[in-house]
Amino acid sequence: MTKRPYTIALVGNPNSGKSSLFNSLTGLNQKVGNFPGVTVDKKTGVAKISDQLTANVIDLPGTYSIYPKSADEYVTYEVLLNNNNENKPDLLIVIADASNLKRNLLFCSQIMDLKIPVIIALSMMDIARKHSISIDVDGLQRMMGVPVVPINPRKDKGITQLKKVIAGIHEVKPTVHADFIDTEALTGDWIKEIKEICQSESNYAALQVACNHKELPYLHASQRIRIAALLGEVKFHKAAVQAAEIMQRYKRIDTIMQQCVVTENPLKKMIVSDRIDKVLLHPLWGNVILLCVLFLLFQSIFWLAAYPMDWVEQGFAIAGDWLGSVMPDNFIKDLLVNGILAGLGGIAIFIPQIMILFGFITILEDSGYMARISFLTDRLMRSVGLNGRSVMPLISGMACAVPAIMSARTIQNRKERYITIMVTPLMSCSARLPVYTILIGLVIPNNSVGIFNMQGLVLMGLYLLGFFMALVVAKVLDWLVKATERTYFLMELPVYRAPRWKNVGITMIEKAKVFVTDAGKVIMVISIILWAAATFGPPARMEAVETKYAALRAQYPTQTDSLNNLESTDKLSNSFAGILGHAIEPAIRPLGYDWKIGIALITSFAAREVFVGTMATLYSVGDSGDEVYIRDKMRVAKFEDGRPVYTLASGLSLMIFYVFAMQCMSTLAIVKRETNSWKVPIIQFLYMGALAYLGAWVVFQIFK
Numbered sequence: 231m232t233k234r235p236y237t238i239a240l241v242g243n244p245n246s247g248k249s250s251l252f253n254s255l256t257g258l259n260q261k262v263g264n265f266p267g268v269t270v271d272k273k274t275g276v277a278k279i280s281d282q283l284t285a286n287v288i289d290l291p292g293t294y295s296i297y298p299k300s301a302d303e304y305v306t307y308e309v310l311l312n313n314n315n316e317n318k319p320d321l322l323i324v325i326a327d328a329s330n331l332k333r334n335l336l337f338c339s340q341i342m343d344l345k346i347p348v349i350i351a352l353s354m355m356d357i358a359r360k361h362s363i364s365i366d367v368d369g370l371q372r373m374m375g376v377p378v379v380p381i382n383p384r385k386d387k388g389i390t391q392l393k394k395v396i397a398g399i400h401e402v403k404p405t406v407h408a409d410f411i412d413t414e415a416l417t418g419d420w421i422k423e424i425k426e427i428c429q430s431e432s433n434y435a436a437l438q439v440a441c442n443h444k445e446l447p448y449l450h451a452s453q454r455i456r457i458a459a460l461l462g463e464v465k466f467h468k469a470a471v472q473a474a475e476i477m478q479r480y481k482r483i484d485t486i487m488q489q490c491v492v493t494e495n496p497l498k499k500m501i502v503s504d505r506i507d508k509v510l511l512h513p514l515w516g517n518v519i520l521l522c523v524l525f526l527l528f529q530s531i532f533w534l535a536a537y538p539m540d541w542v543e544q545g546f547a548i549a550g551d552w553l554g555s556v557m558p559d560n561f562i563k564d565l566l567v568n569g570i571l572a573g574l575g576g577i578a579i580f581i582p583q584i585m586i587l588f589g590f591i592t593i594l595e596d597s598g599y600m601a602r603i604s605f606l607t608d609r610l611m612r613s614v615g616l617n618g619r620s621v622m623p624l625i626s627g628m629a630c631a632v633p634a635i636m637s638a639r640t641i642q643n644r645k646e647r648y649i650t651i652m653v654t655p656l657m658s659c660s661a662r663l664p665v666y667t668i669l670i671g672l673v674i675p676n677n678s679v680g681i682f683n684m685q686g687l688v689l690m691g692l693y694l695l696g697f698f699m700a701l702v703v704a705k706v707l708d709w710l711v712k713a714t715e716r717t718y719f720l721m722e723l724p725v726y727r728a729p730r731w732k733n734v735g736i737t738m739i740e741k742a743k744v745f746v747t748d749a750g751k752v753i754m755v756i757s758i759i760l761w762a763a764a765t766f767g768p769p770a771r772m773e774a775v776e777t778k779y780a781a782l783r784a785q786y787p788t789q790t791d792s793l794n795n796l797e798s799t800d801k802l803s804n805s806f807a808g809i810l811g812h813a814i815e816p817a818i819r820p821l822g823y824d825w826k827i828g829i830a831l832i833t834s835f836a837a838r839e840v841f842v843g844t845m846a847t848l849y850s851v852g853d854s855g856d857e858v859y860i861r862d863k864m865r866v867a868k869f870e871d872g873r874p875v876y877t878l879a880s881g882l883s884l885m886i887f888y889v890f891a892m893q894c895m896s897t898l899a900i901v902k903r904e905t906n907s908w909k910v911p912i913i914q915f916l917y918m919g920a921l922a923y924l925g926a927w928v929v930f931q932i933f934k
């Protein structure tokens with residue numbers, strides 16, 4: 231048997247700096263943001279503590295108290311209490327926000343009673359100072375009975391000292407600290423029996439199991455039955471015991487606070503953050519500013535990205551030309567240039583826009599403004615059966631639905647959480663951006679309307695459409711699903727902080743990388759398959775085409791060039807891809823699409839951004855003109871009868887389709903995992919598909 235590595239878990243209230251400390255200790259880049267509930271899953275890394283000690287460090291979701299209320303808090307709860315957990319910690323570091331010490335100490339005291347060695351790391355000392363709060367660290371350490379170390383993980387301060395203390399505890403194997411409160415006095419001696427049934431480390435851990443035994447997945451059925459029987463016998467009243475427990479804890483904490491913490495000006499000092507909030511949370515100005523911020527986001531996606539997009543586009547065009555000129559004419563060259571390079575180039579050009587989008591969202595999160603958006607929109611959200619907390623998933627859904635759906639774990643109310651999960655994919659994610667951009671470039675003129683750019687306005691319109699549809703669907707679901715649970719919105723507003731620009735930069739680069747590698751892999755595979763499907767066809771049909779054109783060329787020798795062009799178009803039409811496309815054409819004709827778009831719709835079910843790559847490949851294979859860029863190739867595309875494919879009507883119809891359709895395997899997979907049912911993703915897939923088809927049809931009929 232290999233020896234288990236020494237394991238340290240980071241716990242504490244939300245937004246206290248756990249992930250920041252995790253990053254300092256491990257050198258990893260776990261997501262940090264300035265609002266409660268950034269981390270919703272556990273994450274493990276390795277940290278070198280001293281020359282002798284290398285430890286596993288686990289970053290956990292924040293919890294206000296040990297009693298779990300939401301799905302993310304259960305993740306932490308399980309690590310703390312499940313004895314058979316592979317992540318069972320040898321040491322807990324409780325990160326306590328010094329500017330909010332009393333509440334943080336409550337959680338510390340609960341953790342201490344689990345009887346796992348504890349260190350308290352005091353973060354936010356700088357903020358406490360701004361509030362004129364001074365803390366006697368030595369006194370606190372004495373009265374709590376565990377080591378207390380001030381840290382500032384944002385600035386990498388205090389980390390060396392913290393490591394020394396960890397190494398010390400690891401070496402001496404301390405006798406565990408004393409109980410903070412006496413659990414047995416609270417419950418009666420039956421608690422020992424529970425302790426035995428589930429082999430808990432302490433009476434307090436046993437009490438936790440008693441309170442939550444119905445929900446804990448790791449308990450055996452037999453244990454559960456024995457616990458239930460015992461609790462019935464002693465007439466266990468969960469709420470009463472919990473209330474008594476909290477009272478006792480606060481009694482002791484109050485004494486500690488009196489002795490160790492001095493607040494110069496007991497009336498809460500008005501700090502800069504409060505002043506900023508006077509404006510940003512103003513009922514009128516707050517909302518106006520919010521709209522301006524969002525507006526700026528969309529316009530900048532077009533303004534700022536225009537130049538770098540041109541460079542990428544030209545780069546790929548040059549690379550294609552160069553490969554075309556140095557390689558001998560054979561099918562490998564065709565595959566490379568028209569299949570893979572065309573597909574990749576089609577997607578790489580969107581890197582600048584993706585980076586700007588993620589940069590913007592990171593700034594919103596890092597500064598603390600994201601939490602204010604929740605606050606400002608709570609009323610709107612409530613009117614459709616959601617609450618302010620749903621805003622976080624919805625806004626991060628603009629980047630990607632997968633982490634957004636995971637972040638819905640912080641929503642305590644089950645119905646609200648499910649509705650949020652149901653509607654989040656309607657928010658336009660970054661994968662739709664390439665599709666929107668290319669279609670907008672094709673059918674919307676690049677004019678100015680006053681000071682605004684028309685294309686930017688349409689883009690914003692598409693995002694808004696997705697958002698409003700999310701509200702409508704939420705309202706319908708709210709009305710369909712009855713729930714008795716009352717809900718309320720509780721969220722701490724964090725103090726404003728300057729975004730850490732390094733973090734913004736790293737996030738932008740990381741996301742661009744993920745986008746290119748993830749999308750790149752799928753696009754590579756699909757481009758190759760597509761290229762093959764578009765190049766080859768049933769031999770008999772392909773031969774028939776060849777014979778036909780050989781005869782025509784013999785008959786009209788002067789027309790060879792145009793006959794060659796016609797032949798490649800005809801071949802594409804008779805290829806496997808062409809046959810499939812024609813087969814589905816009747817279904818998509820009412821929406822204004824040709825068969826190539828039909829193929830792109832199908833391949834987009836792997837991931838939306840594949841649309842552009844598919845278009846690039848299809849138009850390159852059947853290519854006969856001189857156009858180098860996909861957009862130009864699409865612009866000259868025609869139906870058999872000579873009408874252009876991309877008109878205002880068909881372009882808009884296609885945009886609407888992409889706003890609504892659920893074309894993302896990863897999202898469906900994550901919904902299945904988060905809801906633990908197939909029903910939710912299936913309903914989601916169907917309702918979004920129906921919306922997409924209907925919406926696209928209506929728009930096409932109106933603009934035709």
Ligand SMILES: Nc1nc2c(ncn2[C@@H]2O[C@H](COP(=O)(O)OP(=O)(O)OP(=O)(O)O)[C@@H](O)[C@H]2O)c(=O)[nH]1
Nearest residue numbers: 244245246247248249250263267268269292354382
């Ligand atoms: N001023 C100051 N800011 C800090 C300190 N420690 C962390 N922060 C900032 O506090 C915010 C929250 O940090 P995170 O590390 O994401 O907090 P967390 O505890 O992981 O939060 P959740 O995952 O939401 O529970 C970030 O903006 C950090 O930059 C500190 O000591 N002082």
Ligand SMILES: [Mg+2]
Nearest residue numbers: 248249268269
């Ligand atoms: Mg975190």
